[in-house]
Amino acid sequence: MEAAVLTHEHGHAVAHAADHTHEHHEPSFIRKYLFSTDHKTIAKQFLTTSMFFLLVGGAFALFIRWQLAYPGEPIPIIGSWLPDSLVSNGAIQPGFYTQLVTMHATVMIFFVIIPMATGAFANFCIPLMIGTDDMAMPIVNMMSFWLVPVAGLTIMAGFFVEGGTAAAGWTNYPPLSASGMGHTLWVIGVFLVGFSSILGGMNYVTTVLNKRAKGMRMFDMPMTVWALFITAILQTLGTPVLAADAVLLFVDQVFHAGIFIPENLLTPNGGLFPNGANVGTGGGGQPVLWQHLFWFYSHPAVYIMILPIMGVVSDVLATFARKPIYGYKAMVFAIMAIAFLGFVVWGHHMFLSGMSPLLGTTFMLSTIVIAVPSSIKIFNWLGTIWRGDIHFTTPNLNALGFISTFVCGGLSGVFMAIGPIDVYIHDTYFIVAHIHYVLFGGALFGIFAGIYYWFPKMFGKMYNESMGKFHFVTTFITFNLCFFPMHMIGVGGHMRRIHDPYVYEFLKPFQPINQFITIFAILLGFAQLILIFNLIWSVKFGRPAPRNPWRANTLEWAAPAHPGHGNFDRDITVYRGPYEFASPESKRDYLPQWIRPAHVEQETVAKH
Amino acid sequence: MFDFSWNMLSYFPPGISTYSEAHDDLFALVYWVSVGIFMLVQIVLVTFIFKYRHRPGHKSYHYHGNNVVEFTWTLAPTILFAGLGLYSDEMWKIMKYSSRIPTPDVEIDVVGQAFNWHARYPGADGILGKRHARYRTATNLFGIDPTDARGKDDIVLTGEFNLPVNKNVVVHLSSVDVLHSYFLPNFRIKQDAVPGSWIDVWFNGTKTGKYELACAELCGSGHYAMRAVLNMQADADFAKWMDAKNAAKKIILDAEAANPKPVEAAAAPAPAAHGEGGHH
Numbered sequence: 093m094e095a096a097v098l099t100h101e102h103g104h105a106v107a108h109a110a111d112h113t114h115e116h117h118e119p120s121f122i123r124k125y126l127f128s129t130d131h132k133t134i135a136k137q138f139l140t141t142s143m144f145f146l147l148v149g150g151a152f153a154l155f156i157r158w159q160l161a162y163p164g165e166p167i168p169i170i171g172s173w174l175p176d177s178l179v180s181n182g183a184i185q186p187g188f189y190t191q192l193v194t195m196h197a198t199v200m201i202f203f204v205i206i207p208m209a210t211g212a213f214a215n216f217c218i219p220l221m222i223g224t225d226d227m228a229m230p231i232v233n234m235m236s237f238w239l240v241p242v243a244g245l246t247i248m249a250g251f252f253v254e255g256g257t258a259a260a261g262w263t264n265y266p267p268l269s270a271s272g273m274g275h276t277l278w279v280i281g282v283f284l285v286g287f288s289s290i291l292g293g294m295n296y297v298t299t300v301l302n303k304r305a306k307g308m309r310m311f312d313m314p315m316t317v318w319a320l321f322i323t324a325i326l327q328t329l330g331t332p333v334l335a336a337d338a339v340l341l342f343v344d345q346v347f348h349a350g351i352f353i354p355e356n357l358l359t360p361n362g363g364l365f366p367n368g369a370n371v372g373t374g375g376g377g378q379p380v381l382w383q384h385l386f387w388f389y390s391h392p393a394v395y396i397m398i399l400p401i402m403g404v405v406s407d408v409l410a411t412f413a414r415k416p417i418y419g420y421k422a423m424v425f426a427i428m429a430i431a432f433l434g435f436v437v438w439g440h441h442m443f444l445s446g447m448s449p450l451l452g453t454t455f456m457l458s459t460i461v462i463a464v465p466s467s468i469k470i471f472n473w474l475g476t477i478w479r480g481d482i483h484f485t486t487p488n489l490n491a492l493g494f495i496s497t498f499v500c501g502g503l504s505g506v507f508m509a510i511g512p513i514d515v516y517i518h519d520t521y522f523i524v525a526h527i528h529y530v531l532f533g534g535a536l537f538g539i540f541a542g543i544y545y546w547f548p549k550m551f552g553k554m555y556n557e558s559m560g561k562f563h564f565v566t567t568f569i570t571f572n573l574c575f576f577p578m579h580m581i582g583v584g585g586h587m588r589r590i591h592d593p594y595v596y597e598f599l600k601p602f603q604p605i606n607q608f609i610t611i612f613a614i615l616l617g618f619a620q621l622i623l624i625f626n627l628i629w630s631v632k633f634g635r636p637a638p639r640n641p642w643r644a645n646t647l648e649w650a651a652p653a654h655p656g657h658g659n660f661d662r663d664i665t666v667y668r669g670p671y672e673f674a675s676p677e678s679k680r681d682y683l684p685q686w687i688r689p690a691h692v693e694q695e696t697v698a699k700h
Numbered sequence: 701m702f703d704f705s706w707n708m709l710s711y712f713p714p715g716i717s718t719y720s721e722a723h724d725d726l727f728a729l730v731y732w733v734s735v736g737i738f739m740l741v742q743i744v745l746v747t748f749i750f751k752y753r754h755r756p757g758h759k760s761y762h763y764h765g766n767n768v769v770e771f772t773w774t775l776a777p778t779i780l781f782a783g784l785g786l787y788s789d790e791m792w793k794i795m796k797y798s799s800r801i802p803t804p805d806v807e808i809d810v811v812g813q814a815f816n817w818h819a820r821y822p823g824a825d826g827i828l829g830k831r832h833a834r835y836r837t838a839t840n841l842f843g844i845d846p847t848d849a850r851g852k853d854d855i856v857l858t859g860e861f862n863l864p865v866n867k868n869v870v871v872h873l874s875s876v877d878v879l880h881s882y883f884l885p886n887f888r889i890k891q892d893a894v895p896g897s898w899i900d901v902w903f904n905g906t907k908t909g910k911y912e913l914a915c916a917e918l919c920g921s922g923h924y925a926m927r928a929v930l931n932m933q934a935d936a937d938f939a940k941w942m943d944a945k946n947a948a949k950k951i952i953l954d955a956e957a958a959n960p961k962p963v964e965a966a967a968a969p970a971p972a973a974h975g976e977g978g979h980h
Contacts, residue, residue, distance in 0.1 A: 186921040186924060190918060190921055190923065259920075265879055266878075267877065354833065354895050354896025357895050358841075376833070377896075379894055379895060414759075414760040416762065416763065416765075418763070419764075422770045444881060446892055446894045449793070449797050453793075456792065461778070464781060468774055472770075474745060479760060481759060481760040482748075482749060484754075492745070496742060496745060499742070503738055507727070507731075509785070510726070510792075511789075512726060512792045515795060515796075515889070515890050579708060580708055583708050583712055584711040584713065585713055587883070587914060590924035591925075592924050595927055596912055596914060598912055605704070673762065674762040675762055681760065
């Protein structure tokens, strides 16, 4: 008796809405959009900020690609707008190039993928999917967001200081990063954005543990919430180590403490590097210490960027295959295993750092074992769509694209897990191909899937499906044509972060491949404007979204089409797991978590 | 149209060290295993997408999974990947374990300096003199100990180095300023040059010719051009080249012995405590 259910829902809605009008006044513009404590508004703030930085980071990438394909030639149109300190006759100077590679990665990692995955999705999804009104600590949540633009501006300010912005790569290894105003601003910015991550992480953990709807056990949570919960634990445990590392480097930069600076180090002009340890005899710091601390955070950070996305993809696949997740608990345990192993593998970034080769053996084995939980996830996703009823909506296309590209990114990771192979491909384009298959092919396709999937609940409007599909197809094709050939030039020995590869005889034959890559990089970049246009157009002109457009089972779809502050217009009680698709208990092909068993029985009776 | 091949293995530059072939074989093994898994997953994915696409009246199968299947597809990759890791460990030991470095026939010091590579050869006595960071200045990059007589005849070269083929070469690697990475693509060697540490790298080249030495770690704006040439010579040619270098060095040393050097003001950057480091 569907009608009965709906009447019941409606009754609640009216009663609850009436309550609200008594309690709340319409908040001012500033409280509503700028300093809001509503988790959905904060999610949208994270989303728009990250989208802005996506365009910035993408523009940096295109500059880099232009230089690699056509070194010394002026950048079309934009080249003439840039100051002579960055370009000569419109062509990128070597110093500007190293700034570009540094800022491209910094922006994409710290200001796009992490805020998108943990800021936007965690904020939007956690309270709605566990059936509560808001985060456990809304004001902390607001602070978590506002640190991001502050950090972003701090780092970007580097472009306007003497010596330019940070130019030591996103890994910012000292001694190169131990001097210069740009590097100090980088360190401050990363500390602030890390603080945002810690505040967010502890809020998500607290919220998931304490604010779940009545009847919701941990194993009734959707995969997205599980993934975000475990990611939040990673954030709270890992990020303080990065913060400590940043403080140590700051102390080196400003007070010349010499923590990372060995004795009697020379500067590029032949003088002695300012370092407290120079005064005495012997002593001095150790540059490799930075790397240990940095990767102790930054390897788990790789999982901060991909685990939430794995959760999102699981939910999208199950919904559009109309089928329960294959091996739900195995999927949860696989995420836990990846998170745990993530803390004991950082040394594979340091096979060449000069650390003991005995440690290399240990890290090689721990790293390669991560392939196991990753394989479990791939197999379970395939199991999920097996015998499903697959609907090719835009979110699902992106989720399927994610599987396809993530397999490639995961397998290329095996190469660098194996120490003796990593010796050769380390710091080559093979690594660049790998990280883009994981972070673009993996994280970003998953983020696209999530944006399209929750767009109706975020804005109360439907996005444009044709534009969405066009965006996916162009992105998927240009992505692969852009990044796959990088594996090949990587095997050819092509180093990363080099301004002009063609000073090397052995790299000269790769220029045509670099040009090929650049053409598809430009197309890939411009294809993202379709996404931006679609989102903006649909917020304004999209058709109104129904409450549960995807006929999904999780709690966010029990909320009104465009939920206000407080989210739900009725009491939420959870009666079952999140993936009861095609359940024999129900005549429909889905059975939401919040439907009372009594109502389901009525439906079942009706079917017989 | 450019040289394009679908076979990723064909992109390797020619390998010319004793372990380059074993390295490439290991790479090929991982590559073909990966290609196999990749194709398998993509084929299954595309098949499922086609076979289980939505059609009117079609309903999915309500199924939550199977523990036996989960166990199988956990165990299989564990055996495969752990086996691959254990198998690769031998290659790792050959390349990196200090206990596995063969007795050197030739030993040299190499330091990176933004944006050049410098090498120190042992000179006529065949012994590298002592060195320490406290002696390092802009004119004594290796920090050669001025009190050690064995260091007097050491020969320092920049940008182009000669080494003999079919000999075990051990390079003691470091840096004087920032991190660099010593990358010899043809030898399948890469090792970070870390200021403050000396790290041993070894190889045995099997073919004469000129090979490129690149810096693979971002070291500043000139990083891209931090290139040097390694000239691998037949043993006799290398001996001749070395003799010529030693003879040239001897002329300089003899001249210095005849006319003791005036006090140099040029080594000014050295702090007073270590002033002696500037003279040798």
